[in-house]
Amino acid sequence: MTVNSKLTPLPRLRLPVVVEGRYDKSAILGMFSGVVITTDGFGIFNSKEKQALIRRIAGDGIIILTDSDGGGAQIRSFLSGLVPKDKIYQLYIPRVEGKERRKAHRGKAGLLGVEGVGGDILRGLLTPFTEGEELQARGGMTTFDMFTLGLSGSDKASSLRDALCRELSLPEGMSAKALLEALNIVSSRERVENLVKKLTNI
Secondary structure (H helix, E strand, O other): OOOOOOOOOOOEEOOOEEEOOHHHHHHHHOOOEOOEEEOOHHHHHOOHHHHHHHHHHOOOOEEEEEOOOHHHHHHHHHHHOOOOHHHEEEEEOOOOEOOOOOOOOOOOOOEOOHHHOOHHHHHHHHHHHEOOOOOOOOOOOOHHHHHHOOOOOOOOHHHHHHHHHHHOOOOOOOOHHHHHHHHHHHOOHHHHHHHHHHHHOO
16 A cells, blocks of 8 residues: 655644544544644643643643533633633634534533534634744734723623624623633624624614
8 A cells, every 4th residue: 555645734733722622632633733732621620740731832822722611611711720811822613502423412511512513613713823824913802892892891791792702603601801812813803893883783
């Protein structure tokens, strides 16, 4: 059997990616090359060795990509406390109802995880972080913008954040702080302003 030396190499990720499990890792490494670390689910909470490894590899930045359920949110929050905020790129998969093929039943939240959302979604999220692509710039939206747009500091802010998350295929239930981090990666300030106007009928 001969090996085809002309196979196109996989795009290489410029930053390490942290995911929850080995199937998530396999899904990403089927499309990209690079460093992908698993948290072993909630195992990261008690693994000092894994925590130290994540701190070590986050020197130039790190991507956090967990499931969009409650467990994924807990793991994401924990990881965010391990690494300086300016080193973290928070990526989110959309909330898609369904069941992974390998599982007999749906998860508690009934949502697809990183492994199950499909290659197109993962490519869309991670391609901007591959070699040859300009790394996504930080900034744009500020905490003041969140307040003036009604996304924080009011009784209706939570429901407006959820509505905006649905428009941008982000998980609902995000705090103002978490949403701000996500918006500065997945959208432009102008688009956010236009979507808020649409949602509030301004």
